[in-house]
Amino acid sequence: xxxxxxxxxxxxxxxxxxxxxxxxxxxxxxxxxxxxxxxxxxxxxxxxxxxxxxxxxxxxxxxxxxxxxxxxxxxxxxxxxxxxxxxxxxxxxxxxxxxxxxxxxxxxxxxxxxxxxxxxxxxxxxxxxxxxxxxxxxxxxxxxxxxxxxxxxxxxxxxxxxxxxxxxxxxxxxxxxxxxxxxxxxxxxxxxxxxxxxxxxxxxxxxxxxxxxxxxxxxxxxxxxxxxxxxxxxxxxxxxxxxxxxxxx
Amino acid sequence: xxxxxxxxxxxxxxxxxxxxxxxxxxxxxxxxxxxxxxxxxxxxxxxxxxxxxxxxxxxxxxxxxxxxxxxxxxxxxxxxxxxxxxxxxxxxxxxxxxxxxxxxxxxxxxxxxxxxxxxxxxxxxxxxxxxxxxxxxxxxxxxxxxxxxxxxxxxxxxxxxxxxxxxxxxxxxxxxxxxxxxxxxxxxxxxxxxxxxxxxx
Numbered sequence: 001x002x003x004x005x006x007x008x009x010x011x012x013x014x015x016x017x018x019x020x021x022x023x024x025x026x027x028x029x030x031x032x033x034x035x036x037x038x039x040x041x042x043x044x045x046x047x048x049x050x051x052x053x054x055x056x057x058x059x060x061x062x063x064x065x066x067x068x069x070x071x072x073x074x075x076x077x078x079x080x081x082x083x084x085x086x087x088x089x090x091x092x093x094x095x096x097x098x099x100x101x102x103x104x105x106x107x108x109x110x111x112x113x114x115x116x117x118x119x120x121x122x123x124x125x126x127x128x129x130x131x132x133x134x135x136x137x138x139x140x141x142x143x144x145x146x147x148x149x150x151x152x153x154x155x156x157x158x159x160x161x162x163x164x165x166x167x168x169x170x171x172x173x174x175x176x177x178x179x180x181x182x183x184x185x186x187x188x189x190x191x192x193x194x195x196x197x198x199x200x201x202x203x204x205x206x207x208x209x210x211x212x213x214x215x216x217x218x219x220x221x222x223x224x225x226x227x228x229x230x231x232x233x234x235x236x237x238x239x240x241x242x243x244x245x246x247x248x249x
Numbered sequence: 250x251x252x253x254x255x256x257x258x259x260x261x262x263x264x265x266x267x268x269x270x271x272x273x274x275x276x277x278x279x280x281x282x283x284x285x286x287x288x289x290x291x292x293x294x295x296x297x298x299x300x301x302x303x304x305x306x307x308x309x310x311x312x313x314x315x316x317x318x319x320x321x322x323x324x325x326x327x328x329x330x331x332x333x334x335x336x337x338x339x340x341x342x343x344x345x346x347x348x349x350x351x352x353x354x355x356x357x358x359x360x361x362x363x364x365x366x367x368x369x370x371x372x373x374x375x376x377x378x379x380x381x382x383x384x385x386x387x388x389x390x391x392x393x394x395x396x397x398x399x400x401x402x403x404x405x406x407x408x409x410x411x412x413x414x415x416x417x418x419x420x421x422x423x424x425x426x427x428x429x430x431x432x433x434x435x436x437x438x439x440x441x442x443x444x445x446x447x448x449x450x
Contacts, residue, residue: 008449013252046446048273049254056251057259058273058332081273083260090257091313099252104447106433107285120359219282223395226287236287236365 010100011048012036012144015089016096017071022159026125027089028075029097032213036072039063041136042129042214042242045074045102050086050222060086061218062128062242063103073102075159077125085166092123108214112140117205120148121195123217126244127159130216134167134174143173149203151195151221153182177203195221197228207233216242254349266336269326271441271450274334279334280387281426282395284312287376288414289365293399298383299418300348303356306367306448312399313381325405327412340403345376346420356421360428361402369413370437371404373421380406383416384422408439408446 002134014031021027044062065073078089092098110118110133118137120130127150137146152158158178168176179191179199191199205211217221222243230236262276270276286296293312300308308320320361322341328334359376362368375381384403387391392398397414410430436445444450 009447046273049257049259050251051257051259052253054251055261056273057257057275060331087254087257096255099254104434107429159287219395223282223288224376230287236289241284241289242288243281 007231009104011099011101013097014100016092016094016098019092019094022075023157024076025089025157026077026159028073028097029092030065031046031072031074031100033072038105038110039067039072040111041067041104041132043103043105043132044129045072045100046104047084047088048072048099048101049087050099057083058208059200060104062132064128064131064135066132066139068136068139075125075128075131084222104109106180108216108240110136110212110214112137112142112144112210115142115144117146117209118146119198119204119211119213120146120152121213121217122148123151123195123221123243124153124157125159126217126222126242127217130214130241131160134164138167138170141172143246146174146204147203147205148174149179149195149199150176151179151181151217154180155183155185155188195225195228197232198227200225200232203228205233207235210235210238215239215241215249217244219243222223250412257449260360264361269336270334272326272444273446274328274441276334277333280335280338281329281331283331284330284395284414285367285369286365287304289363289395290394291364291399291415296399297417298301298348298400298423300352301418302354302421303423304352304354304421305316306421308352309353315343315400316385316439318347321382324401325403327405327409330410330435330439330446339383339388340404341366341383341389342400342403344379344418345381346379348383349377356423358422358425360420360422360426361411361416362418363413363415364417365415366429367413367415369402370426370428370431371407371411372425372438375407376402380404408436408441408442410435411423411439 014033061074149173213238296312382403385400402413
């Protein structure tokens with residue numbers, strides 16, 4: 001599906017087919033969207049909520065589902081002082097309709113036809129667009145060498161944990177490394193700290209392999225990881241970033 | 250009538266600010282950082298600003314030369330296409346009118362280009378007549394690299410992707426040419442008051 005060419009992005013009404021509680025604070029809304037024209041892994045949608053007096057609020061959410069999936073999934077972290085996220089994670093029920101438009105964004109996208117080594121770095125709910133890429137990779141039966149480094153606060157905060165474990169155990173070229181930055185379960189043998197240069201040197205594809213790199217998460221984490229990789233000699237133009245600013249809105 | 254989201258209340262904004270917030274936006278108190286790639290780091294000793302394209306003579310300033318130009322302090326509301334709006338942001342910069350002073354051109358468009366490769370396109374009339382600056386201070390402090398320092402373009406009446414971070418020059422051109430985001434699904438013009446976010450809006 002081409003992402004090029006002007007096309008008016010109309011508002012559409014998706015129906016919540018399924019709600020998946022991923023972690024205590026994070027849920028996925030799986031939507032049936034009539035006349036959805038498809039998307040590329042990494043793109044997002046704008047969601048618009050309207051109160052009965054006409055008041056509206058809009059936010060953007062990365063599409064977490066693969067393009068091959070007939071249903072559209074978004075994964076939302078509930079922010080306590082948020083305006084939209086407490087509605088999507090907490091109020092919305094199966095059968096409710098959600099207004100959205102998209103897909104949006106032509107840069108932070110990955111196609112399974114790209115067979116260059118893939119490095120994905122996620123922080124928290126920043127895993128969502130990267131999960132679309134990983135799911136797309138699986139649906140396309142790609143064996144592109146792929147490494148995911150995923151930073152979460154604790155074991156219970158790891159979104160898609162079981163699915164990532166299952167996909168990584170398929171031994172088709174995907175490896176997943178986790179770092180838990182605040183608390184770790186007993187017996188944990190993954191990383192236990194914020195992403196740093198030593199960790200990246202151990203996890204990332206060597207720069208001679210010229211990987212394509214996607215980083216998504218809170219701004220401080222994205223900034224740190226991107227800067228470290230540039231300092232380590234990775235080509236800046238091979239690093240694509242998407243920053244989630246949890247600005248309390 | 251528009252679709253109603255069952256059970257949605259939302260946060261009501263204070264009415265004093267309401268008229269200043271374009272459709273689909275919400276007000277933030279912090280200053281979010283969004284960019285497509287790593288932050289370029291440019292020492293001011295290596296910084297240049299150029300004016301080129303459909304003009305009689307290209308012009309170039311070093312940082313020291315640029316800092317000798319008359320500056321203005323402006324306070325503006327800014328609107329990001331990702332929906333956040335920040336009110337009353339304070340900047341110091343050189344007006345683009347000053348940069349273009351004495352320059353003869355018949356061009357109607359500009360391309361702003363930046364260290365790191367970013368570009369964005371604007372009509373010339375949207376960066377002249379007191380509507381645009383090359384800003385190097387935010388809130389009285391040198392502009393941080395994450396926010397586009399040493400200097401960024403500042404065009405507050407359009408979505409903030411038009412305010413090119415790490416700007417290193419303006420090229421005057423005869424035809425409107427899509428820059429980085431404009432080539433990746435975003436609107437050629439970007440008026441927040443008409444909610445011109447994406448292609449076709």
